Amino acid sequence: MHVKATLTTAGAFAGAVAAVVLATGPALAAVSFDPATGTGFVGKGDVQTAFGWNNKQLQTNASGVSFAYDATTHYSAVCEWITGAGTKGQKTHDVTLNRHTSVNSTVAYDARVQTQITGFNLTGLAATSTTGTVPAVGEACVGSDEGVDHNGTWVSVTETGSTGSLSVGYGGVSVPLT
Numbered sequence: 001m002h003v004k005a006t007l008t009t010a011g012a013f014a015g016a017v018a019a020v021v022l023a024t025g026p027a028l029a030a031v032s033f034d035p036a037t038g039t040g041f042v043g044k045g046d047v048q049t050a051f052g053w054n055n056k057q058l059q060t061n062a063s064g065v066s067f068a069y070d071a072t073t074h075y076s077a078v079c080e081w082i083t084g085a086g087t088k089g090q091k092t093h094d095v096t097l098n099r100h101t102s103v104n105s106t107v108a109y110d111a112r113v114q115t116q117i118t119g120f121n122l123t124g125l126a127a128t129s130t131t132g133t134v135p136a137v138g139e140a141c142v143g144s145d146e147g148v149d150h151n152g153t154w155v156s157v158t159e160t161g162s163t164g165s166l167s168v169g170y171g172g173v174s175v176p177l178t
Helices: 010-016 046-049 056-064
Strands: 030-035 039-043 066-082 088-109 117-131 150-172 173-176
Touching: 039 046, 039 150, 046 056, 046 117, 046 150, 046 173, 056 117, 066 117, 088 150
Parallel strands: none
Antiparallel strands: 030 039, 039 117, 066 088, 066 150, 088 117, 150 173
8 A cells, every 4th residue: 555645734845855955957146945944035037037028017917926846756665575486576666756835925125116026035835735655664565567466565765866946937837947
């Protein structure tokens, strides 16, 4: 039996991605983001570039801008069973868990001109949806990728890597920032 991993709180997600570093994407002028807390800043120029907007379009559309963090974590899971000959059989499975988390934000304004947007303050993680299952050590498993049941047990589950990306959204379009 697999254990379905479902994360719906920001706290559970934060712990799972605390070690992810966002150095894999393009270098942007004013994007800082901590995936463990969901806090940071996205400069107005980065949002304008993402959508091809001028200043007036940004000012008009700012209230509809949203942010999200997508993370993918890979696991190596070993299923072990006793074969018909009485020996141990093992099969290693590659398992992927995908998470999509909304990131709360507020519009940042120039202190001297309260109507001039300077960017977006990222203020924390919100709802998370998760796809995929992560096996639990000691739970039942099948030995083959074809689903042949060998009455096995998961004997180890090891995280092998994570990647993540912050994106900006508007009007149903999402553009990666990192």
